[in-house]
Amino acid sequence: MPTLEEQRFDELIAADARVEPRDWMPEGYRKTLVRQISQHAHSEIIGMQPEANWISRAPSLKRKAILMAKVQDEAGHGLYLYSAAQTLGTPRDEMFQALVDGTAKYSSIFNYPTLTWADMGAIGWLVDGAAICNQVPLCRASYGPYGRAMVRICKEESFHQRQGFEILLELMNGTDAQKAMAQDAVDRWYAPSLMMFGPPDGDSPNSQQSMAWNIKRFSNDDLRQRFVDMLVPQAEALGVTLPDPDLRFNEQTGHYDYGQLDWDEFHEVLAGRGPCNGQRLAHRRKAFEDGAWVREAAAAYARTQAQLEKV
Numbered sequence: 001m002p003t004l005e006e007q008r009f010d011e012l013i014a015a016d017a018r019v020e021p022r023d024w025m026p027e028g029y030r031k032t033l034v035r036q037i038s039q040h041a042h043s044e045i046i047g048m049q050p051e052a053n054w055i056s057r058a059p060s061l062k063r064k065a066i067l068m069a070k071v072q073d074e075a076g077h078g079l080y081l082y083s084a085a086q087t088l089g090t091p092r093d094e095m096f097q098a099l100v101d102g103t104a105k106y107s108s109i110f111n112y113p114t115l116t117w118a119d120m121g122a123i124g125w126l127v128d129g130a131a132i133c134n135q136v137p138l139c140r141a142s143y144g145p146y147g148r149a150m151v152r153i154c155k156e157e158s159f160h161q162r163q164g165f166e167i168l169l170e171l172m173n174g175t176d177a178q179k180a181m182a183q184d185a186v187d188r189w190y191a192p193s194l195m196m197f198g199p200p201d202g203d204s205p206n207s208q209q210s211m212a213w214n215i216k217r218f219s220n221d222d223l224r225q226r227f228v229d230m231l232v233p234q235a236e237a238l239g240v241t242l243p244d245p246d247l248r249f250n251e252q253t254g255h256y257d258y259g260q261l262d263w264d265e266f267h268e269v270l271a272g273r274g275p276c277n278g279q280r281l282a283h284r285r286k287a288f289e290d291g292a293w294v295r296e297a298a299a300a301y302a303r304t305q306a307q308l309e310k311v
């Protein structure tokens with residue numbers, strides 16, 4: 001016999017209503033949300049690094065200003081998301097520790113290197129494009145603070161995607177060397193961006209329960225398909241080739257069939273053995289240590305203010 005609290009929670013989910021921080025929720029629901037939201041926050045924060053690599057080498061002042069604004073947006077997304085996760089009772093320090101210990105995950109995509117300026121275009125177009133496809137449905141996630149944070153994040157991601165598309169478009173209208181650079185970046189980022197949606201549905205242990213709780217609204221494969229269908233006409237407009245010989249329109253399904261992804265590579269990256277995993281975590285740890293004086297100064301200031309208020 002379910003308790004009254006359990007009944008109320010089940011009713012909220014059945015009515016597709018929002019669960020708020022003070023509502024009772026099953027422990028599994030809370031844990032799933034902390035896992036997904038903190039992983040998402042870590043992804044935004046670690047995700048600043050591949051692009052930050054090009055801020056000082058952007059080809060013009062305008063490109064530098066745009067790239068800096070984008071990377072700052074990612075910091076903001078990370079902060080909203082950590083705040084949303086904190087409403088579930090998990091302290092921020094604990095989430096940070098799990099990231100630097102390697103016990104918490106962040107998106108596989110941020111463990112690939114950014115070798116040329118065209119990678120800024122490919123990240124915006126493909127990585128932010130995949131992020132939007134995955135995240136627009138999360139605006140309707142049943143947990144209120146998560147869904148509301150996603151609304152603003154998705155608006156900003158949509159600008160990010162357009163700026164990436166525009167970088168590639170400009171390169172594709174340029175010299176042969178610029179065209180080759182754009183194509184090379186698309187060749188390297190395409191498959192990893194498809195893996196951002198997670199393992200195939202048959203190997204996704206969390207999907208079913210997360211969908212039953214209205215956290216995830218679509219399965220990993222459904223979203224991946226939606227992304228591929230969206231990319232094909234955009235690639236045609238850009239004049240780039242998507243690096244998949246098996247990609248073709250299927251008249252029967254009305255969707256593009258695509259080739260097998262290298263799931264061994266995905267699991268290697270998740271296990272910490274991707275091209276940049278070590279570098280990304282070392283950099284995050286160092287940034288935290290370098291910021292110690294700011295935290296100490298802020299705490300000292302807060303103490304002084306509190307004492308002044310007493311007198």
Ligand code: FAQ
Pocket residue numbers: 035036039040041043044047048074105106107108109123127128131134135195196197198199203204205206207210216220270
């Ligand atoms: N990378 O059972 P499922 C961005 C893990 S966008 C690493 O299918 P779930 C914007 C998964 O956590 C990127 N790990 O899991 C940006 C689970 O492990 P666990 C971030 C992955 O949660 C753009 C295990 O595999 N976006 O940052 C990945 O139901 C440009 C089994 O998988 C989000 O996080 C992966 N790709 O579905 C920033 C969106 N895929 O936890 C800077 C929110 C799966 O049991 C520059 N998250 N795993 O140990 C989600 O929608 C979901 O969590 C999925 C995974 C779809 C990622």
